[in-house]
Amino acid sequence: MWRLVVLYGLALAALAFLLEWLDYTRSIQHWSFEFYVTCVAVIFVLLGIWIGNRLTARPREGFARNEAAIASLGISAREVEVLEMLSAGHANKVIARHLDISPNTVKTHVARLYEKLEVASRTQAISRARELDILP
Missing domain, CATH: 1.10.10 (Arc Repressor Mutant, subunit A)
Structure with missing residues (x-):
């Protein structure tokens, strides 16, 4: 010091x-x-x-995804993919094209993520997922 x-x-x-x-x-x-x-x-x-x-924030080294939190919240693998795309700042249409699903399905996944993470916005969902070590 x-x-x-x-x-x-x-x-x-x-x-x-x-x-x-x-x-x-x-x-x-x-x-x-x-x-x-x-x-x-x-x-x-x-x-x-x-x-x-x-x-500037530095990426955390040795990040290990908290599988226990994912299992306890009941987040599916597809919802984790959607959450990762949300954290990258992609719009619903871009996420839908990238994951080969419809934009309405993306909206459903996002709504279910909001419920499971107990948040009301994308920013809150990303912040909560980082707190739980679901996202790096």
Whole structure:
């Protein structure tokens, strides 16, 4: 933990030094305004990439599907497939085409998943399935 604190402290110190070095009055004498704006933009781009990398969810390693939860809820193998397609963000028609079933059958599977997972929306169903380790 202390290494992380030291690392963040050094990073902040480096950024403070860089901003002082790029002080507006000094840099305007030596470089053009466009260069100063470019340096600030590069700093924000790098900061955005770093924050995005830190906030992006990572897939869990060694995921093992909770078959006991699937059995206890009475979720069929086809409903698990539909749930996986829902978590990928596919629409009912796309799921139907991919699984070679009708869109009405997909609607039925989704409705039954809502009942079994005790949820009211796709987002809640996916979240509940992840809590129960049905989805990675």
